[in-house]
Amino acid sequence: xxxxxxxxxxxxxxxxxxxxxxxxxxxxxxxxxxxxxxxxxxxxxxxxxxxxxxxxxxxxxxxxxxxxxxxxxxxxxxxxxxxxxxxxxxxxxxxxxxxxxxxxxxxxxxxxxxxxxxxxxxxxxxxxxxxxxxxxxxxxxxxxxxxxxxxxxxxxxxxxxxxxxxxxxxxxxxxxxxxxxxxxxxxxxxxxxxxxxxxxxxxxxxxxxxxxxxxxxxxxxxxxxxxxxxxxxxxxxxxxxxxxxxxxxxxxxxxxxxxxxxxxxxxxxxxxxxxxxxxxxxxxxxxxxxxxxxxxxxxxxxxxxxxxxxxxxxxxxxxxxxxxxxxxxxxxxxxxxxxxxxxxxxxxxxxxxxxxxxxxxxxxxxxxxxxxxxxxxxxxxxxxxxxxxxxxxxxxxxxxxx
Amino acid sequence: xxxxxxxxxxxxxxxxxxxxxxxxxxxxxxxxxxxxxxxxxxxxxxxxxxxxxxxxxxxxxxxxxxxxxxxxxxxxxxxxxxxxxxxxxxxxxxxxxxxxxxxxxxxxxxxxxxxxxxxxxxxxxxxxxxxxxxxxxxxxxxxxxxxxxxxxxxxxxxxxxxxxxxxxxxxxxxxxxxxxxxxxxxxxxxxxxxxxxxxxxxxxxxxxxxxxxxxxxxxxxxxxxxxxxxxxxxxxxxxxxxxxxxx
Numbered sequence: 001x002x003x004x005x006x007x008x009x010x011x012x013x014x015x016x017x018x019x020x021x022x023x024x025x026x027x028x029x030x031x032x033x034x035x036x037x038x039x040x041x042x043x044x045x046x047x048x049x050x051x052x053x054x055x056x057x058x059x060x061x062x063x064x065x066x067x068x069x070x071x072x073x074x075x076x077x078x079x080x081x082x083x084x085x086x087x088x089x090x091x092x093x094x095x096x097x098x099x100x101x102x103x104x105x106x107x108x109x110x111x112x113x114x115x116x117x118x119x120x121x122x123x124x125x126x127x128x129x130x131x132x133x134x135x136x137x138x139x140x141x142x143x144x145x146x147x148x149x150x151x152x153x154x155x156x157x158x159x160x161x162x163x164x165x166x167x168x169x170x171x172x173x174x175x176x177x178x179x180x181x182x183x184x185x186x187x188x189x190x191x192x193x194x195x196x197x198x199x200x201x202x203x204x205x206x207x208x209x210x211x212x213x214x215x216x217x218x219x220x221x222x223x224x225x226x227x228x229x230x231x232x233x234x235x236x237x238x239x240x241x242x243x244x245x246x247x248x249x250x251x252x253x254x255x256x257x258x259x260x261x262x263x264x265x266x267x268x269x270x271x272x273x274x275x276x277x278x279x280x281x282x283x284x285x286x287x288x289x290x291x292x293x294x295x296x297x298x299x300x301x302x303x304x305x306x307x308x309x310x311x312x313x314x315x316x317x318x319x320x321x322x323x324x325x326x327x328x329x330x331x332x333x334x335x336x337x338x339x340x341x342x343x344x345x346x347x348x349x350x351x352x353x354x355x356x357x358x359x360x361x362x363x364x365x366x367x368x369x370x371x372x373x374x375x376x377x378x379x380x381x382x383x384x385x386x387x388x389x390x391x392x393x394x395x396x397x398x399x400x401x402x
Numbered sequence: 403x404x405x406x407x408x409x410x411x412x413x414x415x416x417x418x419x420x421x422x423x424x425x426x427x428x429x430x431x432x433x434x435x436x437x438x439x440x441x442x443x444x445x446x447x448x449x450x451x452x453x454x455x456x457x458x459x460x461x462x463x464x465x466x467x468x469x470x471x472x473x474x475x476x477x478x479x480x481x482x483x484x485x486x487x488x489x490x491x492x493x494x495x496x497x498x499x500x501x502x503x504x505x506x507x508x509x510x511x512x513x514x515x516x517x518x519x520x521x522x523x524x525x526x527x528x529x530x531x532x533x534x535x536x537x538x539x540x541x542x543x544x545x546x547x548x549x550x551x552x553x554x555x556x557x558x559x560x561x562x563x564x565x566x567x568x569x570x571x572x573x574x575x576x577x578x579x580x581x582x583x584x585x586x587x588x589x590x591x592x593x594x595x596x597x598x599x600x601x602x603x604x605x606x607x608x609x610x611x612x613x614x615x616x617x618x619x620x621x622x623x624x625x626x627x628x629x630x631x632x633x634x635x636x637x638x639x640x641x642x643x644x645x646x647x648x649x
Contacts, residue, residue: 243490245532260504267491326487329451331476331506 001096008077022234024227057127057183061084062177068115072108073222074149083212090210108145133187142193150201156215158207243271260332282310283352286361296364300373303356338393346385403464404428411458418443421611429585434602442611443591480549483562486541488533495529505552520549522573539565559590595634
């Protein structure tokens with residue numbers, strides 16, 4: 001088991017490094033520095049203005065710390081095939097999990113220290129927390145995270161009682177943190193309590209049989225979450241797509257003049273989260289920009305950029321069935337595929353334009369200019385759909401070899 | 403009016419799996435393609451469906467050549483793979499609608515037939531389900547429903563008995579018999595010879611990428627020297643010995 005887990009840790013490290021280099025690319029780092037700098041500047045300017053020791057400071061601090069505590073899952077690195085090949089290794093699972101605790105603690109430790117570092121000036125100067133109390137709380141948070149991981153692993157066995165519930169764990173921590181911050185001088189009690197829990201968890205009665213199904217489900221969910229994060233920045237081949245039925249969107253499906261391709265592409269656009277979420281996310285982002293900028297010229301310009309970026313990322317929808325054998329076996333006409341894909345994307349993009357235009361008009365102070373901006377965006381969308389899109393689709397299908 | 407595979411040679415990039423294969427299926431005929439793992443059954447099917455590029459030979463159905471007019475050829479073919487392949491974004495109802503659209507079926511007639519088939523395979527109350535909600539056996543039943551709904555001249559079926567419960571197997575056999583009675587052609591690969599015997603009229607034994615022998619059950623038995631008391635499954639032992647000898 002030791003060899004297996006070591007091998008998996010190495011493979012996981014390689015995978016993480018591969019994706020992290022792609023995520024934290026030069027542009028992202030620059031954007032991050034810029035955003036972080038802006039946040040810090042705002043924080044430094046405003047902290048002086050905030051009054052001291054307001055009643056809601058302790059619940060607010062506790063909430064931020066509890067949310068941070070909730071981030072980061074236990075990486076068991078189990079695989080679906082383990083259900084088959086390791087199913088008689090229940091006894092040795094303890095040994096398997098041992099090196100994984102420290103591995104799983106890396107991300108939570110970084111997050112807890114980072115968030116605590118950001119909170120430090122506020123907590124000590126405005127919320128009235130002493131430096132010693134602050135240190136005790138941070139230590140307690142790290143211990144609490146370890147307790148959480150121990151409980152998670154314990155819950156992977158068939159036990160008489162369920163030892164772990166995420167929301168209950170968070171709620172208990174929140175209440176304890178509120179009390180600890182409020183009492184200030186007894187903050188070491190939180191740390192001591194967590195230390196006690198950490199010592200006692202291994203003595204909780206544990207079932208002999210390992211619940212492979214539950215443990216693997218947990219790991220797959222964790223991996224999926226991680227892959228979803230990576231996929232926001234880069235292509236993740238391992239990512240499983242979870243199709244959602246979304247019956248409430250069926251009214252958007254056109255039933256007139258359908259070809260097999262439009263029939264398929266329409267449903268993919270609405271139900272495949274990779275595409276539908278992109279459309280929703282980008283539209284919301286543009287609306288959010290209109291709201292925060294309160295300037296219709298900037299909002300129109302950025303709206304055009306959002307429309308272009310959405311279309312650019314939606315074009316691969318055309319290849320979504322390339323690996324489905326039935327798509328090639330069924331008598332589906334290929335000659336009309338370019339036109340069919342364009343039809344579906346035109347509809348999707350016009351929906352996005354409607355959302356962006358409505359946001360622009362509602363949130364811009366100058367309604368007339370906002371309306372003109374919306375018309376400008378419509379012209380821009382049409383230009384993209386009729387001049388740019390056909391060329392891109394042509395190139396996309398040229399790349400596919402039969 | 404027949405399926406004709408003539409002098410077919412092919413396989414995967416750089417590897418020839420099928421060597422000068424000839425096969426004919428007449429209307430109303432159910433042909434069982436049998437052979438050991440790796441004999442070339444799936445490769446033959448992939449060529450027949452136009453999924454692989456042929457090195458040599460021709461495949462035609464009712465006079466339509468696959469390479470000349472693939473869409474018209476595929477319009478006459480339905481396929482049931484060994485592992486069900488569905489569109490994850492489509493509900494069962496939408497799979498049925500897609501088949502109607504691609505095969506140009508009359509909506510009213512096709513829906514009547516679809517309801518009959520769904521009822522037969524106990525899927526009639528699952529029309530709004532997505533494939534993610536189906537078990538493996540249910541997915542296979544969806545494949546059966548859509549394939550039989552298409553009412554194609556040729557049914558290509560890869561290992562049809564995998565994952566089906568006995569009730570579904572009995573229904574499947576009935577549908578095959580009905581299809582044969584309506585002059586449809588059926589090409590079926592299987593290892594479950596005892597079950598295949600019920601519907602298959604002619605067997606073709608594929609060995610080392612070529613048809614070694616074809617004929618009725620009796621003719622195959624006679625060719626391999628199998629006595630009446632011996633199980634047909636012993637054929638695999640004989641084929642294995644032949645292959646070892648060949649190597």
